[in-house]
Structure formats: C-alpha cells, structure tokens
C-alpha cells in the first residue's frame with residue numbers, strides 16, 4: 383500500500399500504483415538523500431531564527447533530521463520505496479519519528495527549490511572529485527613525461543610522420559588538455575555557486591525568510607537572484623555535463639592512441655597484464671579493453687549532455703516535471719568520468735614504453751625534411767624555394783630507397799649549392815627535436831618548462847579542492863550540531 387502522497391488532499395482517490403511507479407524518481411534521487419537533509423537543516427534553522435517557526439518545533443525537527451543523518455551513516459536509513467521521491471521519503475521519515483510537527487518543515491519552500499538545491503550540492507561534490515581524479519591521471523602522465531624527455535618518437539599530422547617529437551612532449555599535450563578539463567569544472571562551479579533554496583514553488587514566498595542565511599549555511603556564495611529562474615533552469619547541470627563530456631572526450635582520444643600504439647604495427651607500448659584482457663578463442667591475444675571501454679563510454683557521457691539539452695529546449699517557465707529527468711544522466715556522466723580517469727591512470731602508470739620502437743619509427747618517413755628546409759633558409763634561401771628543393775631531395779631518396787641523411791654531399795649539391803657538410807649536423811632526429819626550442823616546442827628545455835607549469839597547475843587545483851572541501855565539511859559540521867539555542 384502506497385504512502386499518501388504529499389499532495390493527496392486535493393484528490394478524491396489515490397493515484398494508480400502504476401502511475402506512482404512511473405512518476406517516481408526515487409531510484410535516482412536517493413543519491414541526494416544526504417544533501418536533502420542538509421538543505422532541510424539549513425531551512426529549519428533559518429525558520430527558527432526568523433521566528434517563522436516556534437523554537438521548540440524547530441529544535442525538534444532539527445534533532446529529528448540529525449538523527450536521520452546518523453541513521454544514514456550507520457546504514458539504518460531505509461528509504462520507503464513507495465515514496466514519490468527522496469524529498470517525500472525524508473519528510474515521511476521525519477514525521478514518523480517526531481510526529482505531525484514534522485509537517486512544519488515544508489513552510490516557505492517547495493520541492494522545486496529543494497531539488498534544485500540538492501542537485502547543486504551533489505554536483506559540487508562530484509565535480510570536485512572529478513577534478514581530483516582527472517589530476518590523478520594527469521600526474522601519471524606527468525611521470526611518463528618526466529621519464530621520457532629524451533625518448534624520440536614520430537609526431538603525426540594526418541596520421542603521417544610529420545616531425546620528430548619526444549614522448550614527453552606528446553604526453554604533455556594530453557596533460558594540458560586534461561588540465562583545462564579540470565579547470566573547466568572550477569569555472570562551472572563558480573557559476574553554480576548560488577543557492578536556489580527559498581525560491582519556493584516559483585514565485586518566492588510570503589514568509590520573511592532569510593535566503594542569504596541558508597545559502598551561507600549550505601556553503602554557497604549567495605542566493606540565486608530570481609525565483610523562477612531558480613526552479614526552472616538547469617544550465618548548471620548541462621554545464622557540469624559538458625565538462626564531463628569534454629573530459630571523457632579527451633580521455634577517449636588518449637585511449638585511441640594507446641590502442642594504436644599497443645598494436646603489433648606500432649609496438650610503442652605494452653600494457654600491463656593486469657589491465658588487459660585475453661580472447662576466448664585466440665590464445666595469443668592481449669587486448670586493450672580498458673582503453674576501448676573508456677573510448678566507448680564517452681558516447682554515453684556526450685549522449686547524456688545532449689539528452690538534457692534537448693529536454694530543456696522546449697520547456698516554458700517555470701518548473702515542469704520534465705526536469706526530473708536531469709539527475710540520472712548527470713549523475714552517470716560524472717561517475718563515468720571519475721571511474722575512467724582512475725582506471726586510465728592505472729593503465730598508463732603500469733604500461734611499458736618501447737623507446738626502441740619509438741625511435742626506430744622516428745627514423746622513417748623523412749621526418750627531418752622540414753629541418754632540411756629550415757637549414758636552407760639559414761643559407762639565405764626563401765622558405766618557399768627551400769620547400770621545393772627538399773621536396774625534390776625526398777623524391778630522389780624515395781626512388782633510391784635512401785634517407786635524407788644517407789645522401790652524399792655531392793648528391794645534395796645537385797639540388798642546391800648552398801648545402802654544405804654542416805647539413806649532417808641538423809639531420810639526426812635528436813638534433814631536430816632539440817632545435818625546436820620555441821615556447822611550447824618539443825626541445826628538452828621547453829619540455830622542462832611545461833612539466834613545471836603542468837605540475838604547478840595540478841598542485842594549485844589540489845589546494846583549491848582541499849579548501850572547498852573544508853568549507854563544505856565545515857558547513858555540514860555546523861548544521862549537524864545539536865540545537866544549542868544559538869541561531870547557527
């Protein structure tokens with residue numbers, strides 16, 4: 383038998399069981415239980431301070447809510463599965479525990495502002511976790527960069543050998559992508575840092591509530607500025623999901639390379655046995671399944687973002703029940719990103735790098751051709767002309783199965799008189815790498831600078847996450863203090 387709904391007064395009969403099941407969000411929003419109680423604690427303390435609720439009632443409710451948190455912590459909080467959502471479930475539980483006075487909690491608020499507030503608090507926590515997890519991955523890649531400043535490999539454009547780079551430079555490219563992914567979460571958190579609580583159903587409330595107080599109590603910078611916007615907008619959720627999508631996408635691109643690099647054709651890396659899988663039929667196989675699954679799961683993360691944005695597209699103001707559909711995809715996408723970052727970090731920190739395969743590959747494909755053209759430029763030849771000369775050299779080499787550095791000075795002279803014996807100094811791939819000393823380039827000096835910058839960024843974020851987490855936990859501690867007679 384279903385519990386009476388929070389809104390049953392208006393109805394002659396109870397809703398159909400199947401309708402209740404269809405409309406329930408409990409299986410998804412149970413994850414908001416803790417935040418829901420915290421929101422209620424802030425609300426009831428504010429009602430007391432504003433003398434909207436008699437102190438003794440507020441204290442009773444506060445104690446009841448604190449007991450619910452203890453029950454949650456001890457795994458004793460059983461959510462009544464017949465409730466419509468977590469907000470109803472908590473309220474029912476409270477009333478069951480402390481009696482009808484529990485019904486006073488909903489004064490001056492609505493589930494519409496409640497759910498918007500709960501979800502922001504939930505997202506804030508999982509976004510901070512995502513930053514940590516992405517940075518864990520970035521640190522694992524940084525370790526590879528530190529170890530491989532001298533490991534030369536081909537740099538590709540169009541999947542063709544382009545110019546030689548180091549593995550460090552290549553890893554740093556991924557690290558800076560991930561670094562922006564982590565920063566992006568902070569940017570989104572900045573815009574999310576306003577509290578919708580007290581917007582009530584849509585138009586605000588007639589009670590003299592103090593929204594600044596509840597916002598502060600829940601760790602927000604300030605209250606949201608417009609009640610209708612507060613209950614109807616989910617751009618903050620979309621933005622969190624875009625951040626997740628971008629991070630998933632960047633990890634997927636890295637995975638794609640790891641998959642290619644571990645193929646027999648490349649042989650640049652070998653993943654550790656414990657993070658690979660075999661084949662049920664082909665005994666020789668060692669498959670990069672984790673990397674493939676990360677690449678595969680990106681689809682669902684981007685799909686979640688698209689699903690929410692399409693849900694929002696046609697909604698008039700203000701609250702519509704469609705909005706209930708935001709939570710599932712949002713929660714999933716953030717947890718996928720954290721999971722993937724942690725797994726990928728393990729994969730990269732245990733894989734073996736074959737320096738030999740990388741440097742052997744870097745010898746192929748006339749990867750030093752640009753350097754020869756740059757050399758001609760230093761002899762006063764316009765770059766466009768130099769490009770043409772080197773193109774002819776390459777064609778000549780292809781027809782004779784030679785590399786540029788195999789040509790004799792006499793052969794070189796056929797293409798340009800300006801080529802001297804010093805050309806052999808600039809052709810080795812290591813020399814090509816070291817001369818690319820422009821800011822952000824692949825030389826070891828430049829790579830060292832990049833490593834320092836990337837590591838500092840990780841440290842700064844780590845600090846920031848710690849500070850924000852402390853702030854949030856401080857709020858929870860204050861809200862969970864038994865009533866002392868003090869406002870808060």
Ligand code: ARG
Nearest residue numbers: 407467493494497701705706
């Ligand atoms: N469960 C709803 C949601 O997730 C919140 C409840 C609001 N319901 C309502 N009928 N106004 O959005």
